[in-house]
Amino acid sequence: MFPAQFDYQRAHSIDEALSALASHGGDARVLAGGQSLIPAMRFRLARPAVLVDINPIDELAFLRESNGFLCVGACTRDYAIEVSPLIASRYPMIADTSVLVADPVVRQTGTVVGSLCHNDPAGDWPTTSLAARAQLVLRSKSGERTVSIDDFLVDSYTTAVKDGEMVTEVRFPTPDDRTRGSFYKMERKVGDFATASAAVRITLGADGKITGAGVAIGALGPKALRVGDAEKLLVGAKPSVDLIASAAREAEKTADPGADNRGSVTYKKAMAGVLVARALRTTFERLGVKGLA
Numbered sequence: 648m649f650p651a652q653f654d655y656q657r658a659h660s661i662d663e664a665l666s667a668l669a670s671h672g673g674d675a676r677v678l679a680g681g682q683s684l685i686p687a688m689r690f691r692l693a694r695p696a697v698l699v700d701i702n703p704i705d706e707l708a709f710l711r712e713s714n715g716f717l718c719v720g721a722c723t724r725d726y727a728i729e730v731s732p733l734i735a736s737r738y739p740m741i742a743d744t745s746v747l748v749a750d751p752v753v754r755q756t757g758t759v760v761g762s763l764c765h766n767d768p769a770g771d772w773p774t775t776s777l778a779a780r781a782q783l784v785l786r787s788k789s790g791e792r793t794v795s796i797d798d799f800l801v802d803s804y805t806t807a808v809k810d811g812e813m814v815t816e817v818r819f820p821t822p823d824d825r826t827r828g829s830f831y832k833m834e835r836k837v838g839d840f841a842t843a844s845a846a847v848r849i850t851l852g853a854d855g856k857i858t859g860a861g862v863a864i865g866a867l868g869p870k871a872l873r874v875g876d877a878e879k880l881l882v883g884a885k886p887s888v889d890l891i892a893s894a895a896r897e898a899e900k901t902a903d904p905g906a907d908n909r910g911s912v913t914y915k916k917a918m919a920g921v922l923v924a925r926a927l928r929t930t931f932e933r934l935g936v937k938g939l940a
């Protein structure tokens with residue numbers, strides 16, 4: 648099917664994009680990689696009157712560390728993350744995710760920020776961003792604000808972005824030497840959306856006890872879900888087989904999936920536990936904890 652009629656504006660600077668968004672209000676949508684928006688328009692699930700194309704804005708294509716964060720610009724492609732030596736060496740959870748999103752063709756154009764703004768319940772970046780406690784930077788003609796990922800992901804395909812606003816970057820806290828993470832995804836075949844996914848980020852104290860935990864699951868509810876009860880029981884405890892099993896049980900309880908051609912509710916809830924357990928084992932291994940595999 649062809650999209651409904653729309654106008655198209657190419658923005659060459661952030662100011663140009665913000666002016667276009669301000670003048671068209673809720674009728675305008677930002678076009679980033681187009682990997683979700685264009686199919687949605689072709690199925691007439693989205694009918695924006697105006698597309699504001701931010702792809703020419705070179706200043707939004709960045710991947711850099713700054714002030715304790717990894718900053719990923721709104722025009723930074725998934726592929727740039729996949730091949731980045733910085734990501735490979737310092738951000739294992741993000742590296743895990745970058746090779747599991749869609750397929751190489753989609754990753755050439757799709758963006759992390761676009762994925763977060765789309766907020767597909769089965770999207771991979773929302774899960775990882777929750778575990779990492781990411782922040783998003785939003786700008787409009789009237790200023791800039793920073794929103795935590797928990798507040799940003801409002802509901803299925805709904806975010807905190809207001810009319811006239813755009814996201815300029817997502818920030819992931821830079822892990823210290825005692826922090827590692829991992830991401831797991833179960834898919835029917837390579838390139839498919841997740842049947843279930845899990846991301847885990849753990850900080851170990853010098854005494855071997857966990858001092859920080861981020862646990863999230865994806866494709867298991869109306870949006871990516873934080874497994875807060877698993878985080879609570881992890882912090883203050885020492886890594887163990889029993890602890891992993893308890894955290895996995897919390898993930899099963901938090902999961903709220905629907906049945907579809909990827910699996911039944913019972914199966915998907917079980918997979919929440921399996922994937923959180925795998926992500927925890929890998930994360931502990933990356934932290935040098937032995938004997939939990």
Ligand SMILES: Cc1cc2nc3c(=O)[nH]c(=O)nc-3n(C[C@H](O)[C@H](O)[C@H](O)COP(=O)(O)OP(=O)(O)OC[C@H]3O[C@@H](n4cnc5c(N)ncnc54)[C@H](O)[C@@H]3O)c2cc1C
Nearest residue numbers: 677679680681682683684749757758761762764770771814
């Ligand atoms: C065949 C196929 C398979 C896929 N498989 C997966 C998968 O396995 N896992 C997965 O996670 N994703 C998957 N995707 C989705 C893919 O990752 C998309 O690229 C991503 O979800 C959207 O990124 P984008 O840059 O293309 O955004 P776009 O499609 O350009 O935009 C998506 C939405 O976000 C809004 N938006 C984009 N950027 C901004 C911004 N800076 N500020 C405000 N709003 C903005 C747009 O207006 C639109 O509403 C798949 C897509 C395809 C086509």
